Amino acid sequence: MVSKKMLGLLLVLPALVMIGVFFILPLIASVIGAFETPEGAGLSNFVKARELYSEDILFSVLIVTLASLLIGFFAIAIGGYLTLGENPRAVAILRWLYRWPLFIPFIVVGQTLRTFLARNGLMNNMLVGSGLITPDQALSFLDWRGIVIAFVWKQTPFVALLVAGAMASIDRGTIEAARNLGASRPRILIEIVVPQVLVTLTVGLILSFVTMMSVLSVPLMINAQSPTMITADIAFRINAYGDYGVANALGFISLIITSTVAWLYLKLSVKERS
């Protein structure tokens, strides 16, 4: 039996080595690189990162947090309607509709929304055309709002898909019981359904959080001027100055931010179980 275990490990090993060599090693290199300075190991990269980019670091956290909250809200709304909706046709339409952005690549989302949300984009053109606003009132959304809209547009279907799947597998009995007692659907959703899918929802939101913290194309395409996301700053340090020290320090900071979020989640879920 030992040989069967060995065989299994041998079959898995090449794939694991791939992750080790081409992801974990460079990840370690980036952490070490953050502390490498011309004068030896030190914190000067972080001092410089704080001087130049503290505003962008805060901005990234705020944008991604706001986007995550909105994604969570819309995912619950979509999943909730798919689970509790009484009109089969509306449920079928929603099921068909909400998934579209799921497979659309971030770079295409960036380009699509850049043209849609611009001052002369289709959104403003339609508002002007319908007489709701005058051309002078047309606003460009290509700033922090554009980044938030792009993230919510792209990531909501992913979280909604996970949440709707989890909602579909919970026991219908409690829902029917609450409905027979006259509870309204929003109340059933908030008090019975959401608590039971909370783990799935948080896992989906954390994966989204990490994804949004590492997407380069959306901030580059929608708003690369300051204040912008950490990712755009990292690319700028490399391309303009070949400055790996500060770039790695910024990478380390975003690693700390995402780890903190994941750690908070683990702490909460452990507390809940005990």
Added chain:
Amino acid sequence: MSAIRTGLAWLPRALLLGLLAFVIFGPLTNLLLWTVAERWYFPHALPSQYGFSFWERVFSPRGGALSSLSNSIIVALLTVAVALALAIPAGYALARLKLPFRALILLAFLIPQAFPNLSVYVNVARLFYEVRLNGTIPGVVLVHVTHGLVYAVWIATAAFAAIEPELEEAARSMGAGALRAFRDVTLPLAMPGLMASAIFVFLESLDEFTGSYFVGAPDVNMLPLLLYSAGAGGNYQIASITALLLLIPSIGFMLVVERFLKADVLAKVGH
């Protein structure tokens, strides 16, 4: 009173669905319009002149789209080949053989998705530069395989787990060797799931921007890089046409994914 209420009850629902349809299809319509807009000035709601002259420019030899497209497809096909060559044995072992630390091994493949990957790609590019892999197709393929391996391994594991082990045992008891039983019985049965994982990996590779930007550009030009540089240069027609080329396979896959990923396999993903 109640008759009026039931009579108009559909209205908010229809309005919300309509709004959602606008939010999803509005930007996509805008993209389609840009691909055929010859002239489009503010504040006109629609382009003032339509045509396909930008399509000709994109697909002319100097437009760069054809070489980007072929680079993208070569990289994506190689990525699928390497990822499946790694994922089929790994998935089989994870599904069938009693592995120690099985849950941890499955989680390890998620690492590239669970850490911010930008600074990782920056350092991969730096390492590749020293071993002369930077700006080469094999270099880009290695980055894409690492990124897509989670889909390949997780879906392959689920596909093998959904097949009854008795079938393979029956073939073995009739005298077939282990490899033969795997090749003639298990592999064909797992094929739809493996196809799904291949398509996932193919799309991930086709759409990947960050790794290609640091490791591939400017020597290996690919569609996402062409899109980015056209957009950055303010050429929205060319950027939109490139975006459409990337969009078609993605949407096409979304519409057929359920044919490949059956519920029995889907239920086992990540377990």
